[in-house]
Amino acid sequence: MNYLNKIDTEGFAIIDKVYNEKEINKIISLIENTTENTTENATFRKSQDLFAIRQFHKEIPKTLDFIFNQNLKDIIENTFGKGFFITKSIYFDKPEKSNWFVGYHQDLTISVDKKMEIENFENWTVKQNQFAVQPPKEILENNFTIRIHIDKTTRENGALKVIKNSHSKGILRIENLEMEDETICEVEKGGIMIMRPLLFHASSKTTNNERRRVIHIEFSKQELPNGLSWSEKDCIEN
Known part of the structure; x- marks a missing residue:
């Protein structure tokens, strides 16, 4: 199935059972095997409200064989x-008792x-010694x-809230956005959400x-200008 029309129209799509x-x-x-055996790492961020691993596919590359199963590769192509x-x-x-929340934003870097x-x-x-722009x-x-x-995600445990079609308006300050079409993106365990960065x-x-x-x-398929390169670039195997 091609989800591009929905993604272009609304800015996102949810697909279960991937x-x-x-x-x-x-x-x-x-x-878990990696995090249990790693005591200190610049790409790991840990607090009582959140554990995060930046450059995840570089830190735990063995996961890629399972992440890029045939279902996901077919969806992308x-x-x-x-x-x-x-x-x-x-x-x-x-975590289960997390008070961590994130306000409305676009992914701009x-x-x-x-x-x-x-x-x-x-x-x-x-x-983490990596440039962003x-x-x-x-x-x-x-x-x-x-x-x-990896877990079932609902409005009660922090599912993303999005403003439909906000990706089509370019780069905006939040105060200039009309917050009229908010959607809670609940996703089943084993499902995915595809979204545009400007949503x-x-x-x-x-x-x-x-x-x-x-x-x-x-993901991208664009090369950067003037000798600038994507620092985490990793090709998807067919």
């Missing part, structure tokens, strides 16, 4: 075509290998994100004592 129980358990096992590669990945683990003066690349930052909106408009749900999204605190684990992967 992974079976065995695949999810294998991904969980690989994550049938929806977007060929030639896309990973540009960024983050693992989020929101990409991870790159160095800092340099390039027209329309702005708002440079550094996180806001590229021209044309790059962001053509990228997409897939969120893989305004947020998440709330956990209220039902249920854990929420998500693998967030960003």
